Amino acid sequence: KNQVEQSPQSLIILEGKNCTLQCNYTVSPFSNLRWYKQDTGRGPVSLTIMTFSENTKSNGRYTATLDADTKQSSLHITASQLSDSASYICVVEGQAGTALIFGKGTTLSVSS
Amino acid sequence: NAGVTQTPKFRILKIGQSMTLQCTQDMNHNYMYWYRQDPGMGLKLIYYSVGAGITDKGEVPNGYNVSRSTTEDFPLRLELAAPSQTSVYFCAAAQGRYEQYFGPGTRLTVT
Numbered sequence: 001k002n003q004v005e006q007s008p009q010s011l012i013i014l015e016g017k018n019c020t021l022q023c024n025y026t027v028s029p030f031s032n033l034r035w036y037k038q039d040t041g042r043g044p045v046s047l048t049i050m051t052f053s054e055n056t057k058s059n060g061r062y063t064a065t066l067d068a069d070t071k072q073s074s075l076h077i078t079a080s081q082l083s084d085s086a087s088y089i090c091v092v093e094g095q096a097g098t099a100l101i102f103g104k105g106t107t108l109s110v111s112s
Numbered sequence: 113n114a115g116v117t118q119t120p121k122f123r124i125l126k127i128g129q130s131m132t133l134q135c136t137q138d139m140n141h142n143y144m145y146w147y148r149q150d151p152g153m154g155l156k157l158i159y160y161s162v163g164a165g166i167t168d169k170g171e172v173p174n175g176y177n178v179s180r181s182t183t184e185d186f187p188l189r190l191e192l193a194a195p196s197q198t199s200v201y202f203c204a205a206a207q208g209r210y211e212q213y214f215g216p217g218t219r220l221t222v223t
Contacts, residue, residue, distance in 0.1 A: 004154065032210070041216075041217070042216055042217070043116075043202050043204070043214030043215050043216050043217055044155075044202070044214050045214070046211045046212065046213075049210050049211060089154070089155075093209075099157045099170055099171055100155075100157065101154070102154030102155040102156075103154050104152060104153055104154050105154070
């Protein structure tokens with residue numbers, strides 16, 4: 001069964017610290033992997049999109065990595081800010097044109 | 113440029129009632145999608161459209177209907193609302209198959 005699992009479920013860090021969120025997937029064949037940020041009460045916003053040939057992609061303080069062999073991805077957030085408090089969702093597209101498979105998300109809380 | 117807008121923001125329905133969730137985009141994107149997000153769960157695709165006049169079912173289409181008469185609008189119709197349809201509904205638009213732009217969501221409660 002195609003699944004996307006994220007860990008941890010929730011995370012609390014101090015402002016200024018770094019953190020890494022994990023995503024494991026069993027989707028096969030694999031087309032691309034996306035990370036979204038979802039603020040409370042808002043729609044998801046795209047952070048990165050990586051195809052199977054890409055190992056890393058950055059968007060400001062967000063850096064996503066992908067290992068298509070082990071079917072793992074991570075999202076690293078550098079020098080966290082209060083505004084980083086949100087849910088981070090890993091999304092995988094299998095065969096081109098099939099439905100996206102969404103993870104349940106990791107809820108990140110950044111405190112001062 | 114508002115992107116994707118959804119109305120209403122909140123709605124409470126009684127069991128058996130019907131309603132239409134509105135979605136409009138001003139980006140001239142061909143692809144549009146409807147998702148539902150249940151508490152603690154990942155988003156699930158309800159219906160999608162690759163262009164005006166073309167719609168197709170997603171993973172969880174039962175109890176819903178859609179239409180796409182224009183590029184801009186993609187309304188979602190709920191017939192005979194049931195408590196299982198209590199959820200947050202997101203509409204999204206995309207130019208290609210990649211980046212999807214989401215609306216702010218509609219929170220629906222069926223009691």
